[in-house]
Amino acid sequence: MDYHEDSARGAWGSKIAFIFAAAGSAIGLGNIWRYPMMVGLNGGAIFVFTNILAVIFIGFTVMLAEFAIGRHTRKNPVGAYNAIKPGTHWKLSGYLNVAVGIGILSFYGVIAGWAVGYFFKAITGAFRRDLSWFDSEAIFKNFTADPLVVFVCFSVILVLTVFIISKGIKGGIEKWSKILMPALFILIIFLAIRALTLPGAGRGLAFYLNPDFSKFNGTVLFFAVAQAFFSLSVGNGAMMTYASYLSKKDNLVSSAGWVCFFDTLVAILAGIIIFPTLFTSPEIVPGEFVADTGLMFQVFPMVLSKMPGGYVFGVMFFTLLLVAVLTSTLSLLEVPTAFLVDEKKWTRRKAAIVLGALAFIIGIPAALSNGGVKLFTKWGVMIKMDFIFISLGMTIGALLISVFLAYAWGVKNALKEISFGNSRFKLKALWIFNIKYLAPVVIVILLIIIINIF
């Protein structure tokens, strides 16, 4: 069998192409924007530590489950559940994935739009030399409170996403991811080195990397696991859908390993840029600053304005951020698009356009919730949508995927699928334990904790 065996649906050009596309889906705002925010909100290093364990033991486990289900069925989530357990309620899990995909896209797209706006700010030299934390905050607040600008930027993201998705699998996503993901990587390492050499970087690093174990609690655990799912694009059928375009020759285990590794590395580096930079500002006191949605957009302009050649790096950084973001919005739109194409026989183009419009409408309150409309601002629409779709939607999605694989499809069948392209699965026993017991039990406990807290 070769890579083009199912070319009517589309297929990846190679294993490396798949890893880059999947890493492209994984690496995005979750790493650069949400991860530092979660670290800030959940006690710093203790979150970092817990999140890494969550990636290794739970994120990887469920990602491999998605890969196996996706490649086995070669379908979108609804189709996949239906193919393995036809005529059962399992397909509702697929519908949950489709709905959550659209839900996340609708507010993720707004923030992705901010990246568009900041790209133009960088080009026009809006980050003049030596911005203080407060200047940077004011620029951000004014920007996000302007409805016109925010809607234009949000639309730019959705139009680009719809355009590329309507072109199919190989043409757009693959080419972009292969060239631009490594470039993002090099740049982020460079910026991390710069941040580490800022005067006073140590204070930030201590907050970020020196865990205070007494701060560990159920909330930290919950957000660490939810963040692992979000950052890895796991729990929502996105990896399932991407894997549905894979060939039987590819090694699912090592692919999942690489995607988890790259994604975590980028998140850690993003924190290494953000925290030292943040704490070089004397106004910031560890434990007292508020990590809100603007963290990244306030810190980056600040570090850029303080470094030699900051203009050029600013333009490069926001260009690459845009690309990272786009490769992620693509995968969010791909899930419902694949559903309409496979199940309802829509054309890709029609599906992408209709879904893009839907995401725009659902995203309106989020777009206006950062100063645009007082009521939405007061409700904190963005944080609430984040909670509903990411913290709850994806966590429940991940639970259903694990339970489905372990108890409905069966670990034996999944292992047979995994064995194609990988004859020796070294961590087999561990994975079986994790997918059958650890992942479902931990997720159920988390859901109980969270229902009690909120």
Ligand code: TRP
């Ligand atoms: N993982 C992406 C990020 O870190 C976000 C994302 C893209 C996503 N596609 C997804 C999250 C699908 C869940 C499901 O930015």
